[in-house]
Amino acid sequence: MTLFSLLTAVGSDWKGFALTCHFSATADGVPLAVADDTKPFWSVPTTATTVTITATPTVPTFWPTTVTFDVGNTGALTPAGPTAAFVTVKDLHGAGVVLSFATVVLSRFKDVSDDVLKLLANPPATRQGRPAHVLQDYKDTYGVFPPQDWDLDDKPDAHFLDLPNPPQVVQGVSFSKDTSVHVDAENVVLRLAGVVAPKLWGVSWPATIDRNDAQPTPILLFLRQGNAQYIGSFFSGDGLGPYPDNFDYASFGLFDDMAYPEVDPFNQPGSKGVPYQAAKAGAKAVTVHPVNSLNEDFGVIESTKQMGRILLELQAFMFRRAGIATPPTTLGKTAIASFSSGTHILARILASPDNRGETFLNDTVNAVYFLDAPAWSVGDCVVAALAWAGAPERDKRVRFYTQDLWDPLKKVLPSPLPKEPFLANSPDNLRTLGLVSRTSWIGFVKNAINVQLPAADAWQYVHHATAAMLLTHALAQDDFS
Amino acid sequence: MADLTYLMNADPAGAANQFYTLARQYFVAAGSTVVDAPTKGQTIEGIFNDLKTKKTAQGTINIVSHAVGFGGIEGPITLADQTNGRTMTIADDMQDALANKTLAPPEPGIITDKTRIVLYGCDVGRSLNFLKLLSLLFGNPGELLAPRRLSMFKQDGTTVKYRQAQSWTLVRKVHLTPAGANEPTGGWPAFRTQFVKDASDKFGRAAILSEIDGDHRFTTILTTAASSATKAIGPAFFLEETLDVFPTGTQTAKQAADSIKPLSNGDPVTATAQSAAQVDDTTVVTTVSGTDAYPAKPDKSQYSITLILLAQIIDQDVLIAEGPGYARVTSSKGLAPSAGPKATGGGAGSGGGSGSGDADLLQAVTQQLLAAGVSQDDIDTLLASTPTGDATEDIDTDAPAAVPVEGDTGSGFPPTLETA
Numbered sequence: 034m035t036l037f038s039l040l041t042a043v044g045s046d047w048k049g050f051a052l053t054c055h056f057s058a059t060a061d062g063v064p065l066a067v068a069d070d071t072k073p074f075w076s077v078p079t080t081a082t083t084v085t086i087t088a089t090p091t092v093p094t095f096w097p098t099t100v101t102f103d104v105g106n107t108g109a110l111t112p113a114g115p116t117a118a119f120v121t122v123k124d125l126h127g128a129g130v131v132l133s134f135a136t137v138v139l140s141r142f143k144d145v146s147d148d149v150l151k152l153l154a155n156p157p158a159t160r161q162g163r164p165a166h167v168l169q170d171y172k173d174t175y176g177v178f179p180p181q182d183w184d185l186d187d188k189p190d191a192h193f194l195d196l197p198n199p200p201q202v203v204q205g206v207s208f209s210k211d212t213s214v215h216v217d218a219e220n221v222v223l224r225l226a227g228v229v230a231p232k233l234w235g236v237s238w239p240a241t242i243d244r245n246d247a248q249p250t251p252i253l254l255f256l257r258q259g260n261a262q263y264i265g266s267f268f269s270g271d272g273l274g275p276y277p278d279n280f281d282y283a284s285f286g287l288f289d290d291m292a293y294p295e296v297d298p299f300n301q302p303g304s305k306g307v308p309y310q311a312a313k314a315g316a317k318a319v320t321v322h323p324v325n326s327l328n329e330d331f332g333v334i335e336s337t338k339q340m341g342r343i344l345l346e347l348q349a350f351m352f353r354r355a356g357i358a359t360p361p362t363t364l365g366k367t368a369i370a371s372f373s374s375g376t377h378i379l380a381r382i383l384a385s386p387d388n389r390g391e392t393f394l395n396d397t398v399n400a401v402y403f404l405d406a407p408a409w410s411v412g413d414c415v416v417a418a419l420a421w422a423g424a425p426e427r428d429k430r431v432r433f434y435t436q437d438l439w440d441p442l443k444k445v446l447p448s449p450l451p452k453e454p455f456l457a458n459s460p461d462n463l464r465t466l467g468l469v470s471r472t473s474w475i476g477f478v479k480n481a482i483n484v485q486l487p488a489a490d491a492w493q494y495v496h497h498a499t500a501a502m503l504l505t506h507a508l509a510q511d512d513f514s
Numbered sequence: 515m516a517d518l519t520y521l522m523n524a525d526p527a528g529a530a531n532q533f534y535t536l537a538r539q540y541f542v543a544a545g546s547t548v549v550d551a552p553t554k555g556q557t558i559e560g561i562f563n564d565l566k567t568k569k570t571a572q573g574t575i576n577i578v579s580h581a582v583g584f585g586g587i588e589g590p591i592t593l594a595d596q597t598n599g600r601t602m603t604i605a606d607d608m609q610d611a612l613a614n615k616t617l618a619p620p621e622p623g624i625i626t627d628k629t630r631i632v633l634y635g636c637d638v639g640r641s642l643n644f645l646k647l648l649s650l651l652f653g654n655p656g657e658l659l660a661p662r663r664l665s666m667f668k669q670d671g672t673t674v675k676y677r678q679a680q681s682w683t684l685v686r687k688v689h690l691t692p693a694g695a696n697e698p699t700g701g702w703p704a705f706r707t708q709f710v711k712d713a714s715d716k717f718g719r720a721a722i723l724s725e726i727d728g729d730h731r732f733t734t735i736l737t738t739a740a741s742s743a744t745k746a747i748g749p750a751f752f753l754e755e756t757l758d759v760f761p762t763g764t765q766t767a768k769q770a771a772d773s774i775k776p777l778s779n780g781d782p783v784t785a786t787a788q789s790a791a792q793v794d795d796t797t798v799v800t801t802v803s804g805t806d807a808y809p810a811k812p813d814k815s816q817y818s819i820t821l822i823l824l825a826q827i828i829d830q831d832v833l834i835a836e837g838p839g840y841a842r843v844t845s846s847k848g849l850a851p852s853a854g855p856k857a858t859g860g861g862a863g864s865g866g867g868s869g870s871g872d873a874d875l876l877q878a879v880t881q882q883l884l885a886a887g888v889s890q891d892d893i894d895t896l897l898a899s900t901p902t903g904d905a906t907e908d909i910d911t912d913a914p915a916a917v918p919v920e921g922d923t924g925s926g927f928p929p930t931l932e933t934a
Contacts, residue, residue: 043901044905045901049902050905050907051901051903052906094906094911095905095906126883127887134899134900139905170930228910300930300931300932302928303927332912333911338908342908342909482931484931484932486929490929493928494928494931497928498928
């Protein structure tokens with residue numbers, strides 16, 4: 034019989050490094066006294082059936098964590114509830130005494146999915162001071178808006194890029210409906226503590242990435258367009274809250290990249306539907322969407338050391354929230370996709386002397402994708418990407434998709450190039466150049482939804498459509514296995 | 515296995531300071547096997563000889579010794595040293611002994627990586643070099659711990675408690691009290707006032723750095739501690755330590771004094787105090803040299819350096835683990851923290867209320883678990899699972915200097931196309 038039960042706790046990160054915290058505890062809802070809350074020592078009443086510990090870090094780069102235990106007849110504590118995998122407890126039993134030593138795992142991420150859903154329900158009433166109908170615009174695109182959850186519903190009438198089976202080195206371009214595409218995934222929005230940016234991270238974790246086997250997670254990191262172009266128009270003003278707590282970051286900055294429109298991406302290619310494209314491509318990868326800020330864009334992850342570290346943290350958080358207390362210690366193969374001016378940010382990351390040779394970028398990142406790099410960006414993108422890729426023995430993949438055959442892109446694949454439109458790989462599948470012109474897209478639009486795309490709108494439409502529908506090709510190139 | 519406790523000496527007959535007598539009572543009450551010092555005093559060689567007779571691996575070995583923060587414990591290294599009149603072991607002695615292999619440690623199997631050696635004496639733990647040398651001399655036990663503070667055994671009713679004291683040291687060229695007197699020249703009130711002023715000047719900078727208005731708070735702390743202090747051991751008291759300088763060879767006493775190289779009562783402090791309350795001898799080192807020596811005899815045949823300490827007892831059980839009270843050197847992973855032996859009648863955790871009290875409770879439980887048959891290995895395993903390192907290391911929170919691209923106007927909203 035236990036005469037008294039004692040409990041102490043320490044904090045750590047996912048990897049087991051120490052983290053100083055202030056601790057508080059309750060037993061059956063009654064607060065337990067503690068003298069030094071950074072080195073707590075509680076006496077647990079022998080009648081207690083449930084004990085709860087909250088660890089609040091002394092630094093702003095981790096979130097507080099609350100864990101709960103069931104108290105057994107011997108006084109031993111067993112982690113319980115949804116945060117059970119965020120604590121380990123070890124017991125030492127003596128005659129009449131049990132000492133429980135709890136290690137609370139704190140994360141740099143927390144789940145804010147519900148909070149961001151609420152942001153989606155609160156669009157601005159004006160743009161640049163003029164009345165706007167933002168909510169109606171989104172309803173027009175998505176049918177139901179704001180969404181009630183982060184599920185990515187089936188799109189039976191959506192057109193997807195056709196993928197020849199078996200894959201071909203050079204393929205033409207066509208689109209078809211595919212009712213078999215199903216995003217069976219856990220979709221969440223996480224918030225990263227204590228950084229200027231990115232604070233929000235969308236995650237779509239396919240059911241096919243089984244966390245029970247604790248294998249390193251393959252990841253597609255999607256870098257949307259840079260936000261400098263939106264200063265004065267989006268993301269701030271008009272009563273919008275500070276980054277990242279407003280409608281624009283939740284919608285334009287995130288939801289639009291994860292979702293597809295109500296019916297078909299051809300209707301509104303501003304919605305990129307990245308998880309849908311991954312599902313269509315059969316890519317066994319988790320898609321990750323950092324939400325860049327208006328002023329700092331992708332902030333800390335311009336350092337690939339930080340990028341890798343944050344993705345490891347994200348992986349560990351997602352494993353633990355799935356109840357797996359032993360996340361992998363490394364990441365699986367990672368691809369970085371970039372769109373529009375985001376391509377130049379990716380080029381900058383690849384070319385940065387601070388990142389050159391860095392372990393994550395050098396060893397873990399396996400592929401880089403450039404989705405319609407603008408004319409002013411494409412030269413830097415090609416130079417940086419090919420330099421990063423290096424010799425074929427490094428097995429690094431570089432894939433460009435474009436609506437214009439800018440001169441620098443001719444370095445990606447040797448001449449002669451196929452007749453446009455084409456999606457062409459090098460024979461070793463380490464390089465891709467996909468060229469689909471505005472003229473071709475106008476034809477695809479006509480075929481798919483029977484609409485004549487106005488020439489004046491074509492560049493902008495195709496710019497987005499390249500990301501919204503041709504990323505599928507890159508994701509089908511087996512870069513994650 | 516019961517702890518093994520070696521007393522390095524015995525109190526002189528009639529001595530006011532009953533250090534060894536009280537220590538003996540303390541450890542006997544706690545069930546430790548106490549080995550009294552021989553008539554001439556104990557030596558390290560004497561300890562080794564006794565250990566060899568045990569012929570078994572040792573757990574905790576306590577060594578009770580007067581010590582000084584300037585790096586010395588009572589009792590020489592070898593019996594030969596003792597015969598030659600040596601009464602102390604200092605770092606240089608151990609360095610020589612190790613270099614010359616004067617004294618071999620007990621054979622393997624007696625001192626092991628599970629052996630914990632704990633010194634009970636005064637503030638010798640402030641010299642890491644001293645501890646490392648002593649650990650080497652003992653053949654690299656699992657860990658060796660020594661107090662960073664003044665240490666004492668305190669009679670409390672019928673029991674004896676082990677306590678440490680916070681101290682503040684000043685260098686003086688006069689004894690605390692004139693020979694035969696019980697109070698300083700000018701009386702205790704004037705002495706206290708001057709001591710507080712001088713100590714505030716010496717320690718004040720560290721106090722200022724430790725917290726806003728730290729110097730004023732420090733002076734208040736010091737004034738309170740000194741307010742009733744005398745030579746009598748009480749909650750606070752004054753203590754004199756004397757370093758006598760002996761000439762060697764043809765040296766005169768003055769030459770010997772002048773030859774003294776700077777000597778400190780601890781390693782340089784690299785971490786600042788976090789509050790004025792932490793500003794003391796553990797956070798401000800005192801260094802003396804030949805210029806601090808003064809003629810101890812009217813005929814100048816002997817010089818001395820006098821240190822006056824104001825001490826204030828911390829009336830809490832002492833945590834025998836790396837921390838503010840103890841320094842540790844280790845040759846293996848840490849062993850379970852210990853509250854040391856518990857005096858009979860002394861309740862665990864009776865200090866109440868502080869973090870130290872919590873730690874003491876942990877130790878008390880650990881002791882009970884050990885007594886209940888939990889193995890030291892299990893406790894070590896538990897401790898080894900404690901997170902180490904720093905989870906916050908190398909986390910960047912700010913963006914790199916790179917600025918967003920200018921002239922990027924490429925990504926407006928595409929038009930929405932209604933399906934025909």
